[in-house]
Amino acid sequence: MDLQTGKLYWPATVSSPPIYPPLTEDIQCDALIIGGGSSGAQSAYQLARQGLHVVVVDKRTIGGGSSSTNTALIQYAGDKMLTELAADFGEEKASAHLKLCRQAIDDIEQACSQLPDAADFVRRDSLYYASSEADVPALKQEHALLKKHGFDVYLWDENQIAAKYPFRKSGALYYRNDAEMNPLKYIYGLFEEVRGMGGKVYGGTEITGKKFSSDEAVFYTKSGHQIRTKYVIMAAGYEQMELTPNANATITSSYVVITKPVADLSSWYKRTLLWETARPYMYMRTTPDDRIIVGGMDQETHRSVSRDAHIESGRDQLMKNLSEMFPEIKTEPDYVLGAFFAGTLDGLPMIGRSDEYPNCYHIMAYGDNGTVYNMTLSRIVTDMITKGSSPHLDLYLRSKPPRKQAQ
Secondary structure, eight states, X not given: OOOEEEOOSGGGGOSSOOOOOOOOSOEEEXXXXXXXXXXXXXXXXXXXXXXXXXXXXXXXXXXXXXXXXXXXXEOSSOSSOHHHHHHHHOHHHHHHHHHXXXXXXXXXXXXXXXXXXXXXXXXXXXXXXXXXXXXXXXXXXXXXXXXXXXXXXXXXXXXXXXXXXXXOOSEEEEEEEEEEOOHHHHHHHHXXXXXXTTOEEESSOOEEEEEEOXXXXXXXXXXXXXXXXXXXXXXXXXXXXXXXXXXXXXXXXXXXEEEOOOSOOTTSGGGOEXXXXXXXXXXXXXXXXXXXXXXXXXXXXXXXXXXXXXXXHHHHHHHHHHHHXXXXXXXXXXXXXXXXXXXXXXXXXXXXXXXXXXXXXXXXXXXXXXXXXXXXXXXXXXXXXXXSOOTTHHHHBTTSOOSSOOO
């Protein structure tokens, strides 16, 4: 899958990336993880901390997939509001999902505290604003349900927004204690921790075949080597859809601009994360070197040729939107790209189980909070492997449809 096109920002922030060579011998391990991105890194880290001997392989360079285009707005609220999830899954399950995501942010922060530069993890608040006045009633309902379940969120009116920002919106939800980070530093940092705990990480290692027996899986690489393992986690990111198609999964194209450094960001209240109620939506955040990341302009296409044809127009529209929100900020695009983005129809990420081998799990953290979802799902799969059960597996296991089919 041609995951992205354009000039990537995150690799430019890592001056000396770790080297992960290809596998050149037969090897045996407790758990094999296929995929060297966010889901693979967080799964490997969790399992290694539990004492398992972990091996990670990726056909690309480690971190060279969609993780290099992850804009890393670390939030617990997602593309579908709590009220929408509650209508489809029931209030108890919907609120449990958001609480797991909130806990995942704490877990990510704890993991980052062990890494060099803490992967640039910084707590940020979020402003989720009404794209039009017609969206305000839905925000009021969402606020009431979030408060009912103990979330730290506030309902702001137009005057409260205008008092903090140089733009006016009819209403907004103001979330406390979300975060931002550098996703590539996070991945490298976690894999270095894994290697420090005795794990092995291999880039440029493509899996071309597999064989399952009652208590063991054998995977074969393109170079002719074997990996024997008891447990398997398929963590191939968006390319997982090619390996295990799922009717709940969707693929679209999205666009991102990272600007040149901005001299003065003082008008940006607390450098909050910004996103909106419109679908498709626009989002914004800042970076440690005072750039602005602005993304969105999603297109309903899964063809890379069609996606790439809209990169320039996407860039122009995103910069126009930025200028309308912050007219006093004068800057230019520096990094521009188009990338595939995976989501789900029902609004929740997914865990899959293998029909061929009971010790094989598929992590599909599709949606706008991929890093957070990956932490949540990796913790669940780790519990399944090390404890034999997890109270949260059924929430994300997609063998059955939700209570009410999402529209």
